[in-house]
Amino acid sequence: MKQSIGFSLLIFSLFSAPAFAGEGDSAMERVRIPALQGGTQVHWKLGKGIVFKKGENQATLYGHLLQRFDMIAGDLPQNKTDFAIKEARIGLKAKIGHETKLKLIVDGASTTSVKDAWIEQRLWHNNQMGISIRAGQQKPLFGREQTGSSTKRLFTDSSLASGTFSGQRSRGANLILSGMENRLHVFAGAFNSTIAKGTRLSGQGEDSSNADVKLNYGIGATLDSDNKGGLSRMGFSQGDLKRSEDLRWSIGAGVWIGNEGTGVDSQSISFNISAAVKINGISGMLDFFLRSAEVDGGTADASATGFTLQGTYTTESMWVFGGRYSWVDIDDDTGVNPLISVTTHSSGGSSLSANGNASEITIMGGKFFNGHKHKVLVDFTLQNIDPDSGSSIDNILFKVSHLIVL
8 A cells, every 4th residue: 555655646746746847847857756866857848758868868758649530431341430549659768878779669549569669789889880789579671661650651541552561560680780970771680470461471560479480581771861860761751841951862672581371381572662852841752562472382473562652742831731652463373372472451441362453542631730749630542452353442531630749
């Protein structure tokens, strides 16, 4: 009982002290907690969380809420309207000196799930380059769009192509080399499971062991025009909210070697080429994917191709408008094992699970109240599913999302 009362008083002192500090105190310097004595500074700013800082060490506690309205109609067995809490996340990120970083994110939107849980340790560096290792559950850095946080998107969901060929977190380790004033990043890693949301494996992505008991491998590189952030596939941020007058660009490529299957030995190899540009409020992004897979000892080949092309414009008053086209084609040999094939991963409507192609044309608009930290986005998508055998399917997806980061 005493322990419970003590904990309650600690929480009360943390959150009530700023309330009594007065309207003129924008920071939390007047917080007085014994555990934080000795020069520790505490600050809070909307969108940046509560920051604890002492010397070169810093920890940030933050959270975000993403809610959305969906209306989906068309050639479906039943049309859909729905309000949903898509994400309700609490995160902790920390820097210990200049050598160690860590990140932990937990999502409680449906069932509680650990999203990110990794530690990055710098192994060596000089004035020109450095080598680090990031170990734990993470985004393996395959595909540009999916490297960025869901809070950094300009559309209510990830695109059809990136959601099919990438997008899953996995447990493993990435060795990262950074050079050219932090403009060049080269990475190579080993992970438990596939990162393609479109695969039909039951054990995949985050919170999953490797069902095939063999590791998957990824290698890649990105080169940016500058080191100001938001361009690199190390953490892509969509749009040009700062309206830079200088042309900013980034190019990257990656390879994913998968050992997949449940009760069957199979391999896959996927290639990704990506690029991004930003200038004067205008931004553009290209994400291209090519995948091939086969079963050991078999002749059947499962192959798929896809790409996303998008562009947006952000006004000086922080309104944003844009469009996106995303396309996926599946071309499997007859009799291919379904465990190594892909099915398009869409955030609504219908999926393509056989030979043919699927496409989504999306137009969007939105308003930033505090950059990517607080925004409302609206998009309208025309979805077409055109299998080689069977009738074509056309759907309309209308979505409104509201995001706030505390």
